[in-house]
Amino acid sequence: MDFKEIMKRRIWAHVIILIISLLVALSAYIFLDGEMRRNFIQLGIVLAVVKVVRIISCTITLNSDEKVKRLEISEKDERNLSIARKAKSAAFFISVIAFAIVSYIMGIAGYSEIAKAIFFCVCFMLIVYYFVYLILQRNG
Amino acid sequence: MENKIRDLRKQKGITQDELASELEVTRQTIISLENGRYTASLQLAFKIARFFGKPIEEIFIYEEE
Numbered sequence: 001m002d003f004k005e006i007m008k009r010r011i012w013a014h015v016i017i018l019i020i021s022l023l024v025a026l027s028a029y030i031f032l033d034g035e036m037r038r039n040f041i042q043l044g045i046v047l048a049v050v051k052v053v054r055i056i057s058c059t060i061t062l063n064s065d066e067k068v069k070r071l072e073i074s075e076k077d078e079r080n081l082s083i084a085r086k087a088k089s090a091a092f093f094i095s096v097i098a099f100a101i102v103s104y105i106m107g108i109a110g111y112s113e114i115a116k117a118i119f120f121c122v123c124f125m126l127i128v129y130y131f132v133y134l135i136l137q138r139n140g
Numbered sequence: 141m142e143n144k145i146r147d148l149r150k151q152k153g154i155t156q157d158e159l160a161s162e163l164e165v166t167r168q169t170i171i172s173l174e175n176g177r178y179t180a181s182l183q184l185a186f187k188i189a190r191f192f193g194k195p196i197e198e199i200f201i202y203e204e205e
Contacts, residue, residue, distance in 0.1 A: 073160075078181050079169040
C-alpha cells in the first residue's frame with residue numbers, strides 16, 4: 001500500500017480517537033461528579049490535545065513528498081525496527097521483574113490482595129509470552 | 141562482522157546520505173554498518189552488493205566466533 005494512503009488512514013484513526021476523547025470528557029462532565037469527574041475530564045482533554053497535535057503534524061508531513069519519503073524510510077528502516085523489537089523485549093522483561101518485586105513488597109507490607117493481583121498479572125504475562133513463543137516457533 | 145562499505149562508498153565518491161537514500165535506509169543505519177556496530181540483514185546485504193556491483197562475500201567478511 002502507498003505510504004501516503006497509510007498516513008491518511010492514520011489521520012482518520014487519530015480523528016476517531018479525538019472524537020472518543022471528547023466524548024469521554026463530555027460524558028464525564030454530564031454524568032459524573034467529584035474526583036472521578038475531574039479525572040475523566042482531564043484524561044479526555046489531554047488525549048484530545050495529543051490527537052490534535054498528531055493530526056496537525058501528520059497533515060504537515062502529508063503535504064510534503066520529501067517528508068513522507070523520509071518518514072517512510074525511517075519507519076521501514078531495518079535497524080530502527082530491530083531497535084524497536086529489542087526495546088519491546090527489554091521492556092517486557094523489566095516490567096515482569098518490577099511487578100514481581102512490587103508484588104513481593106506488597107505481600108510483606110500486608111497488602112496481600114494487591115500482591116496476589118499483581119502476582120497473577122505477572123503469571124498471565126509469562127503464560128502469554130510462552131504461548132506466543134510456541135506459536136512463533138511453530139510458524140516462524 | 142566486518143565490511144568494506146566505507147571504502148566502497150568512498151571509491152564511488154558518494155556521501156552516507158546518498159547511499160542511505162539509494163538503499164532506502166536511514167543515514168544512521170549506514171553509520172552503524174560502517175562502524176561495524178550493526179550487521180545488515182540478508183535483504184539489505186543483497187541490496188548493498190547489488191548497488192556496488194560486487195558479490196556479498198567481497199563486501200562482508202564473515203569471521204567465525
